[in-house]
Amino acid sequence: MDNDKRMIPIVQVGNVLLSPDILTRNFCCDLKACKGQCCVEGDAGAPVTLDEVAEIEDCLETVWSDLNASAQAMVDKQGVAYTDNEGDLVTSIVAGRDCVFTCYDGDGTCLCALERAFRAGKTRFCKPISCALYPIREKKLSGGFIGLNYNEWTVCKDAVALGNQLQLPIYRFLKDPLVRRFGEQWYAELEATAEALLHDSTSE
Numbered sequence: 001m002d003n004d005k006r007m008i009p010i011v012q013v014g015n016v017l018l019s020p021d022i023l024t025r026n027f028c029c030d031l032k033a034c035k036g037q038c039c040v041e042g043d044a045g046a047p048v049t050l051d052e053v054a055e056i057e058d059c060l061e062t063v064w065s066d067l068n069a070s071a072q073a074m075v076d077k078q079g080v081a082y083t084d085n086e087g088d089l090v091t092s093i094v095a096g097r098d099c100v101f102t103c104y105d106g107d108g109t110c111l112c113a114l115e116r117a118f119r120a121g122k123t124r125f126c127k128p129i130s131c132a133l134y135p136i137r138e139k140k141l142s143g144g145f146i147g148l149n150y151n152e153w154t155v156c157k158d159a160v161a162l163g164n165q166l167q168l169p170i171y172r173f174l175k176d177p178l179v180r181r182f183g184e185q186w187y188a189e190l191e192a193t194a195e196a197l198l199h200d201s202t203s204e
Contacts, residue, residue, distance in 0.1 A: 008020035008023055008024055008197055008198070009197075011023060011190075011193060011194070011197065013182075013186060013189050013190045013193055014182070014186055014189070015144055015145050015146060016145070016146045016147075016148060016182065016186070017141065017145055017146070017147050017148070018147075018148045018171075018190075019147075019148065019149045019150050021149075021150035021152075021170070022136060022148060022149075022150055022169075022170045022171050023169060023170075023171055023194045023197065023198065024169065024198075025150055025160075025163075025169065025170055026160065026163030026164045026166070026167060026168055026169055026170070026173075027135060027156070027159050027160060027163040027168065027169075027170045027173050028159055028162040028163040028166055028168045028173050029156075029159050029162075029173075030158040030159050030161070030162040031109060032109070033158035033162075034155060034156065034158045034159065035108060035109045035110055036102075036109050036110030036111060037110065037155040038134060038153070038155060038156065039098070039099050039101075039102045039110045039111075039112060040097055040098045040099070040102055040110055044084045044085075044086075044088075044090050044093065045081070045082070045084070045090035045091030045092055045093045045099050045100075046090060046091045046099060046128050046130050046131045047088055047089065047090050047128065047130040047138075048081050048089055048090060048091055048128045048130065049089070049128075049129075050089070052125075052128050052129070053079075053080060053081050053089070055125040056080045056081070056091075056101075056114065056125065056128075057079075057080055058123075058125070059114055059117060059123045059125055060075070060080065062117050062122050062123055063101065063113040063114060063116075063117050063123075066103045066113040066116065066117070067100060067101065067103065067113060068094075068103075070094045070095070071092075071094050071098070071100040071101070071102070074092050074093070074094050074100050075092060075100055078092055079092065080092055080100070091128065099112075101113045101114050101127075103116065112127050112131065114126065114127045115127045129177060129180065129181050132174075132176075132177035132180065132181075133148075133174060133177045133178070133181065134151070135150055135151045135152070135153065135156060135159070135170065136148050136149065136150060136151070136170065136174060136178075137149050137150075137151045138181075150170060169194075171190060171191075171194060175187060178190070
């Protein structure tokens with residue numbers, strides 16, 4: 001059940017610290033309902049690494065025709081990424097909101113041009129890991145630690161509703177991107193840790 005009141009502590013798996021919400025809250029993207037608003041809402045692009053910028057640049061020719069004229073002009077002007085006000089490297093955006101890689105299908109659903117090309121077998125790069133991990137946000141901490149937090153956002157209310165219906169916790173919904181980011185062994189340890197903590201909390 002969402003809004004779980006069980007007392008789960010901060011979870012540590014390797015050098016990664018996870019908010020307990022990632023274990024106890026439910027989530028499952030419902031693209032038909034939300035129309036992909038997470039790609040067009042907000043005031044900055046998606047966080048990217050320098051390696052991802054290189055990967056995106058390699059895909060640019062393939063996805064270029066899927067970008068609208070404003071997005072193409074922005075990429076021509078400042079490239080696929082820029083440094084935002086907080087000093088983070090993020091994907092370029094149009095008119096202060098839309099990621100330059102947004103595109104739309106026939107019913108107005110926002111899609112990622114990078115992911116669409118990947119799923120069509122045209123490229124080897126899917127999309128930035130920050131996008132794949134959403135609604136988890138990653139933050140570098142002192143001492144070499146990484147923090148993972150659940151970013152609750154009103155545009156994702158349909159995803160919360162579907163997650164509750166399916167009883168699908170965030171860490172299970174995001175298994176594939178978590179494995180992509182931290183590896184199979186790390187995820188297996190996360191699963192074991194989550195199951196033990198949740199079992200203990202219901203036994204009290």
